[in-house]
Amino acid sequence: MAEKAFKYVILGGGVSAGYAAREFSNQGVKPGELAIISKEAVAPYERPALSKGYLFPQGAARLPGFHVCVGSGGEKLLPEWYSEKGISLILGTEIVKADLASKTLISAAGETFKYQTLIIATGSSVINLTDFGTQGAEAKNIFYLREIIDADELVKAIKSEKNKKAVIVGGGYIGLELSAALRINDIDVTMVYPEPWCMPRLFTSGIAAFYEGFYANKGVQIIKGTVAAGFSANEDGEVSEVKLKDGRVLEADIVVVGVGARPRTALFKGQVEEEKGGIKTDGFFRTSNPDVYAVGDVATFPLKLLNEIRRVEHVDHARKSAEQAVKAIFASEHKRTIDEYDYLPYFYSRAFDLSWQFYGDNAGDDVLFGDHDPTSSAHKFGTYWVKDGKVVGAFLESGTPEEYKALATVARLQPSVDSLDQLAAKGISFALNV
DSSP: OOEEEEEEEEEOOSHHHHHHHHHHHHHTOOTTSEEEEOSSSSOOBOGGGGGTGGGOSSSOOOTTTTBTTGGGTOOOOOHHHHHHTTOEEEOSOOEEEEETTTTEEEETTOOEEEEEEEEEOOOEEEOOGGGGTOBTTTOBTEEEOSSHHHHHHHHHHHHSTTOOEEEEEOSSHHHHHHHHHHHHTTOEEEEEESSSSSSTTTOOHHHHHHHHHHHHHTTOEEEESOOEEEEEEOTTSBEEEEEETTSOEEEOSEEEEOOOEEEOOGGGTTTSOEETTEEEOOTTOBOSSTTEEEOGGGEEEEEGGGTEEEEOOSHHHHHHHHHHHHHHHHHHHTTOOOOOOOOOOEEEEEETTEEEEEEEOOOSEEEEEEEOOTTOTTOEEEEEEEETTEEEEEEEESOOHHHHHHHHHHHHHOOBOSOHHHHHHHTHHHHHTO
């Protein structure tokens, strides 16, 4: 097969790839210089839509409606946009070997791609229960949600008349958002997770209590402190039961597993430095190989605000790290300087009629404020985290754009506080007056 060569290659076709492509265009990339190589069959899209609007029973999100960069209020990059810009969109192509020394990528079909500068934007892959040898985990109607093809299969199952009982394995982002989506589709839902409360990496017990109560009021059954130990299937090979480690057995027509993800770094093992499970980068997302950059889920980078090294799995960082890497590439080529990445950690979610945002760091003492009664019709509450006398993180449910902007300011400035009780009493007004 003929070899294809490009000045720049983005490996991976997710959110980061789309935002990087837009920045390449902004920086003046010339036609024919840039290629995106993606295993997926569609142009880059806003992945969060898959666990939110894509599963709605009415008015569901569909492509081309959520191609990047609509998630940040920008222009929608349809497939024709790439061709108009002279960007090669190489879809349905899995790279199975990366030789960074010779700047060569080889596909499963044997195609060879050469590059001068590479951006690794391979993202994450879901953790599959078959990886642990879980009995029956290969049964039909056990779903994982990462790509649009996964969402399409889940939509088919949701629309099937016989699928009326679902078990969600995991209590994180995917668990909470998909439990809500399936419940809105009038499916009986049970969530199962081993932790003492949902979203334990971010939520405090006080925050989690609201969501667990709210979900219960919506008809979602929650089982904590145990895991799925095995599955039974019917004569058609479809899942029929979920066996829990504590001995309980749950009926299930649909199982959705959301127990985490792993960064896709295997292609680059031993070729670039790694740290904290990801590819080590600097404040410009340059790896230990100066011609290779890594962005999004796979990048471990200096989090300047908190003076530590972190890897962040979130769409906001995927977008911004991609833009930073492209700016850094062009700055290096034109002997310019740019500021190092100065990221403010940001997470958000929407489910049912709920919507929350978080900024900063969830370290130190937590201060809960507001109406956090899950039965209240006027629920609105939040939490501050205080470390060494400073507010380092802030969370708010059901806020306004002005209030969320104020939270971001608080997390960035880290104002001092004298009394946790006074902070709780002030609530959101504290942030609005910083």
